[in-house]
Amino acid sequence: MREAFSAVPCNLQLVAFGFRLSRFERFEDSDLGAVSYLDRYPLIRSRDSEFARDRLFSAYGADRFGRHGDGFGIQANLARLNSIGLAFCAYDGAASLSFPESQILRQFFSIQGAAGFTTNGNSRPIEAWTPIISGDARLDLDFAPGYRQLVLRIDAHALERLLKSLLGDASGMNLRFISSEADPAMMTQVRHDVFRFAEELERFGQDYSPIAIAELERALMFRILLAHRHNFSDRLQRSAPSANRAVVDIVESYIEAHWDEPLDFQEIAEVANVSVRTVFREFSDSGRGSPGQFARRVRLQHAAELLRRPDGQTSVLAVAFKCGFRNLGRFASEYRQAIGELPSETLKNARRRQ
Numbered sequence: 001m002r003e004a005f006s007a008v009p010c011n012l013q014l015v016a017f018g019f020r021l022s023r024f025e026r027f028e029d030s031d032l033g034a035v036s037y038l039d040r041y042p043l044i045r046s047r048d049s050e051f052a053r054d055r056l057f058s059a060y061g062a063d064r065f066g067r068h069g070d071g072f073g074i075q076a077n078l079a080r081l082n083s084i085g086l087a088f089c090a091y092d093g094a095a096s097l098s099f100p101e102s103q104i105l106r107q108f109f110s111i112q113g114a115a116g117f118t119t120n121g122n123s124r125p126i127e128a129w130t131p132i133i134s135g136d137a138r139l140d141l142d143f144a145p146g147y148r149q150l151v152l153r154i155d156a157h158a159l160e161r162l163l164k165s166l167l168g169d170a171s172g173m174n175l176r177f178i179s180s181e182a183d184p185a186m187m188t189q190v191r192h193d194v195f196r197f198a199e200e201l202e203r204f205g206q207d208y209s210p211i212a213i214a215e216l217e218r219a220l221m222f223r224i225l226l227a228h229r230h231n232f233s234d235r236l237q238r239s240a241p242s243a244n245r246a247v248v249d250i251v252e253s254y255i256e257a258h259w260d261e262p263l264d265f266q267e268i269a270e271v272a273n274v275s276v277r278t279v280f281r282e283f284s285d286s287g288r289g290s291p292g293q294f295a296r297r298v299r300l301q302h303a304a305e306l307l308r309r310p311d312g313q314t315s316v317l318a319v320a321f322k323c324g325f326r327n328l329g330r331f332a333s334e335y336r337q338a339i340g341e342l343p344s345e346t347l348k349n350a351r352r353r354q
Contacts, residue, residue: 035111035148037088037198038077040205047073047092056097060087064098064140071145079201083158084217086198087151091143102135105154105177107224109191113147122179129187132177132228152194154221162221165266167235168275178229186227193220200326211324214262215292247272247282252294259298260322263291299323300338303331307346310354316343 044055049067052074056062059078073092078085091113108117108130115126118140119133126149133139135156160175197216201208225236250272255263268291269276283290303323306314317328320343325331335343 036075036077036090037150037195038079038086038202040202041077041079043078043087044074044076049095061099061102061104062097063100064096066096068094068096069145079198081213082217083155083162083221085153086194086201087153088198089147089149089151091145091147093145095143097141097143099135099139101137103156104135105156105159106133106135106139107131107152107154108133109150109152109194111148111150114144115147115149116142129182129191131179131182132224134177150194150198152220154224159221159225161266162218163225163232163236165269166222166225166276167232168269168277169232169235173231176231178231178233180229182227182229186223190220190223190227193223204321204326207321209321209324209326211260211262212321212326215324216326218263218265247274247279248286248288251279251283251291252288255291255295256298259295259302260324262324263295265291295324296334297338299325300335303335303343304339304346307343308350310347310350314347316347319343 043059044052046052046055049065049072052067052072053065056065056076060076071093072095073090074095075088075090077088079087108115108126110126110128116123117126117130117133118124120137124130156175163175164170193216197220225232251268254268254271265276265279269279272279274282280290283294288294300323303319303325306319306322307316316332320328320331323331325334332342332344335346339346
């Protein structure tokens with residue numbers, strides 16, 4: 001028998017963790033659409049349980065779905081990115097859902113209501129966050145009426161490739177997460193990043209910079225690796241071996257030549273003939289920040305060049321996205337700090353000279 005739903009409403013659980021529900025997370029239980037994320041990526045919005053079952057099977061890969069009681073309703077949105085997927089789910093009535101074994105890692109983030117999951121014979125409530133749930137066993141989910149959540153879906157092979165590139169590991173050992181509590185401080189940041197990512201995808205949709213998406217995915221996956229215990233944790237947290245300062249010069253030259261592409265740390269490490277951790281250590285020891293910070297400086301200079309030579313289609317937003325900046329306000333602030341004026345002023349002055 002599965003463990004009963006938590007008796008403590010999830011919004012109270014979140015307060016206990018130190019969270020405050022944002023305006024995006026408030027809603028009325030009776031209104032299916034009162035709170036929602038990722039509306040640009042609709043999958044299901046229906047009170048027909050048979051239709052919902054078909055869509056959940058075909059799009060999510062579920063193999064069991066059931067409604068319980070009256071008043072059923074479901075809304076599900078799914079953004080498929082490169083190595084991750086981000087989903088929003090809302091249930092107006094009680095429901096259950098199951099997934100077979102797969103190569104998908106899942107992590108659930110409750111917004112409101114009560115729910116529970118069972119895998120490998122262990123049952124737990126879904127609270128502010130769950131452990132990383134491996135796809136090597138069946139997963140059963142139970143949702144009480146009024147439940148809302150975000151779900152992070154990660155390709156297990158992609159996460160393992162990222163980890164091994166960070167460590168310079170060429171072994172055949174597979175990544176295995178250890179069943180234990182995640183680091184609360186790290187998971188607070190992970191939750192914040194997941195919700196912010198969902199909000200920005202909703203705001204910008206397909207206009208979101210591919211560079212920014214790829215780098216956000218990698219940053220989020222790296223934070224997941226740090227937040228949870230696994231069989232590579234000790235090595236990941238160990239200091240990287242030293243190399244030499246020529247590594248920094250090689251990496252900076254590579255980034256300058258590929259400024260308009262997402263940072264591929266595995267490729268960068270291969271070019272420098274060191275591990276990814278060593279690349280970061282050399283940047284830190286040299287006092288030159290990180291590869292990501294250097295890339296931002298290079299991209300700001302390219303943004304300035306684009307704004308100084310505008311055509312009829314040039315806009316500050318288009319330039320920000322092209323140069324890998326996902327947040328227009330942050331782009332303007334960093335641009336002014338680096339260039340000495342707002343990007344809108346650069347564009348305005350350039351048009352005046354034409």
